[in-house]
Amino acid sequence: EPEVTQTPSHQVTQMGQEVILRCVPISNHLYFYWYRQILGQKVEFLVSFYNNEISEKSEIFDDQFSVERPDGSNFTLKIRSTKLEDSAMYFCASSVYRTGDEQFFGPGTRLTVL
Amino acid sequence: GESVGLHLPTLSVQEGDNSIINCAYSNSASDYFIWYKQESGKGPQFIIDIRSNMDKRQGQRVTVLLNKTVKHLSLQIAATQPGDSAVYFCAEKNNAGNMLTFGGGTRLMVKP
Numbered sequence: 001e002p003e004v005t006q007t008p009s010h011q012v013t014q015m016g017q018e019v020i021l022r023c024v025p026i027s028n029h030l031y032f033y034w035y036r037q038i039l040g041q042k043v044e045f046l047v048s049f050y051n052n053e054i055s056e057k058s059e060i061f062d063d064q065f066s067v068e069r070p071d072g073s074n075f076t077l078k079i080r081s082t083k084l085e086d087s088a089m090y091f092c093a094s095s096v097y098r099t100g101d102e103q104f105f106g107p108g109t110r111l112t113v114l
Numbered sequence: 115g116e117s118v119g120l121h122l123p124t125l126s127v128q129e130g131d132n133s134i135i136n137c138a139y140s141n142s143a144s145d146y147f148i149w150y151k152q153e154s155g156k157g158p159q160f161i162i163d164i165r166s167n168m169d170k171r172q173g174q175r176v177t178v179l180l181n182k183t184v185k186h187l188s189l190q191i192a193a194t195q196p197g198d199s200a201v202y203f204c205a206e207k208n209n210a211g212n213m214l215t216f217g218g219g220t221r222l223m224v225k226p
Contacts, residue, residue, distance in 0.1 A: 004157075031212065043158065043203065045213040056211045091157050100212020101146060105157035 002026045004106035006092050012112045013082055021077045021109045023092030032075045033093040033103060034067065036060070043091065048100065049075065082113045122201060124221045133191040135220045137204035142185065144206035148214065149178060149189045153200045161189070161202075191222075199224045 005024045013019050025032050034046040048055040049067050064080045075094075079086055089110050093103040127133045139147070145166040150158035164171045164178045164187075171178050177190040187204050201221050205214040 006157075033213075035214075042218055043205075043214075043216040045215070048212050056213055058213065095212070098212070099146070099209070100207055100214070102160065102163060103148070103214060104160055105150070107157045 002028075004092055004094055004104055006090075006106040006109050008109060009107065010110045010112070012114065015084055015113055016081050019079050019082055019111065021079075021090050021092075021111070023075045023077075023106055024073050025075055025092065025094030026096075026104060027073075029094035029096045029104075031055075031095045031098060031100060032067075032069070033095070033100075034077045035091045035093060035105075036088040037091065037108075038085075038088045046077070050098070079111075082111075084113050087111055087113045122219050122221045124223060126223045126225060127194050129194060129196060129224055129226050131194055133189075133194045133198070133222060133224075135189045135191075135202045135222065137187040137189075137217050137220075139185050139187060139204065139206045139217070141206060141208060141215070142182075143208045143210070144215075145209055146207045147178070147180060147187050148205045148207075149176075149187075150203045150205060150216075151198075151200045152203060152219070158203060194222075194224050196224045196226055198222060 007022045032049045037043045047057040047061045066078045089108040091108045092106040095103045148163040149161040152158045162173045162178050175192045179188045201219045203219045204217045
């Protein structure tokens with residue numbers, strides 16, 4: 001069964017450093033998402049992406065965040081200057097539907113900012 | 115607003131019993147709902163979804179019920195198994211966008 005994959009599974013970084021989290025969405029999906037989950041809290045939407053453009057973003061997705069589809073398979077989330085409060089699980093999701101129905105999630109990247 | 119260190123309600127059931135997990139949603143404009151299962155250290159796993167023009171939808175061993183009048187969603191799991199032990203989240207979405215808004219989750223513990 002096709003699935004969303006993410007790398008790395010765990011990333012440790014120093015405050016102020018840049019990180020890039022990588023995702024490979026399901027191959028026939030065209031709509032991509034990033035969510036995060038701070039330990040013990042709800043899953044929160046960050047951004048949706050389609051046709052090389054951001055479709056929607058939340059208040060969390062400020063100027064330190066950016067997304068990119070650098071090639072035909074990868075979808076990345078870059079955090080320019082990490083803060084302690086960026087420590088969380090970051091989940092990539094993808095959907096075949098423009099409406100965002102049936103979003104399938106990857107296993108997540110645990111980001112730890114020291 | 116969000117609470118730090120969310121305290122998850124827990125449902126403990128005996129293996130073989132049926133489980134019912136409930137979710138209240140707040141946005142009356144939401145027209146699509148999903149249940150996800152999240153095991154420890156893993157991403158949310160799609161279980162079943164339902165659109166607002168339906169009251170009930172059945173999958174394999176799972177049923178989702180939607181009551182739009184009181185903005186309530188439930189997930190029924192038949193013959194609960196130890197492998198069903200996880201945190202279950204409901205999520206909602208409206209036609210204005212494609213972001214999912216997740217609920218706080220319920221931890222299901224299945225006793226053998």
